[in-house]
Amino acid sequence: MPKIRADQGISRVLSAEEQTAFLEELAQYPKLTAGAVYRKLLEERRISTRISSSSLSRIVVAAGMSRNERLQEAVREKSLKFEFFAPLECVQADCMHGPLVANDTGKREKAILLAFIDDATRRIVYSEFSFTERSMIFEQGLRHILSTHGRIGRVYVDNGATFISSQTKRILDSLQVLLVHSKPGRPQGRGKIERYFRTVRDSFLRPMDTDSLKSLADLNARFHTWLESEYHRNPHRGLNGKTPLEAWLEKAQHIRTIDPTVDLETIFFHEEYRKVHRDSTITIAGTLYEVPSILIGRKVKCRFDPHRSLRRIHITHDGKDFGECRIVNTYDNTRVTRSEVDPEVFEESSSVEHPNVLAGLSASRSFAGGGQ
Known part of the structure; x- marks a missing residue:
């Protein structure tokens, strides 16, 4: 069987000082490849000897300092045991x-x-x-x-x-x-x-x-x-x-206590944005809700408790509070007088182009007598 070389793992191209500098730089920058570290040392004139990529690879393998091995070692060094002092600090x-x-x-x-x-x-x-x-x-x-x-x-x-x-x-x-x-x-x-x-x-x-x-x-x-x-x-x-x-x-x-003025119930409300349809409605979780008709075509912020099946949706627009909207009752809306809707609503809304859409609105006024 062939004998093991006496100088195995020792570069015959780089001097001992150059090889030491190369390996120390590899350990200091584990994310860099061996070629990048070698070029860096050449630019800094800490190494003057030209060496082939295969010779460079043999040095790295013999030292057990491939890029993957260096990255794993860096991860192991950062995996330090930690423990906080005060309750609820973490x-x-x-x-x-x-x-x-x-x-x-x-x-x-x-x-x-x-x-x-x-x-x-x-x-x-x-x-x-x-x-x-x-x-x-x-x-x-x-x-x-x-x-x-x-x-x-x-x-x-x-x-x-x-x-x-x-x-x-x-x-x-x-x-x-x-x-x-x-x-x-x-x-x-x-x-x-x-x-x-x-x-x-x-x-x-x-x-x-x-x-x-x-x-x-x-x-x-x-x-x-x-x-x-x-x-x-x-x-x-x-x-x-x-x-x-x-x-x-x-x-x-x-332990630090919560400020008693903080309302946790409202803080844990979810927020979603909806554009109001032409019939003054929005949809949240598959349920249709009616909002003030002045908001037709507007994008409104809806805040609600996600844990309740029948949600109370709170509406705001441009920082102005419009209160809670209600679930649409389609049967009650058959008794609404459409002709009494204020036409100024449509002049303000950019999404409504003609008063003929009055017949499609779900207005919120109650039936006051007379025909529809």
């Missing part, structure tokens, strides 16, 4: 898929657990099973924490659909709460919430007979009993043997 949130549970129709669906864990104390400030991962469930958890515990400094989440809603970001911006997303493909920063989910699976779900679950409410009742009686009262290794409840109570004086 809250981590994520979803976990749970067991199959019967819904209202008797069909079995997968229950999904949304959880918020306080980074400083490991206390679970909100955790609930549901049948959806929609962003409204995330907003519901945020509102619960803000109203029952206090002000949140930042929320650390992944890039799932639950956490990237523009409505959620707008709400958190108005509350001055930072929404921080972890880097895709790097779950290391969310280790605390992942460890909690592992505890839920091992200590709560596995010992439980899931076939005995009657409903989602039954699952949540059992879960909250386990959460308060076991999880929050068991010593945690990451807290030096303290329980999450003890750690929370020790630092409770650092």
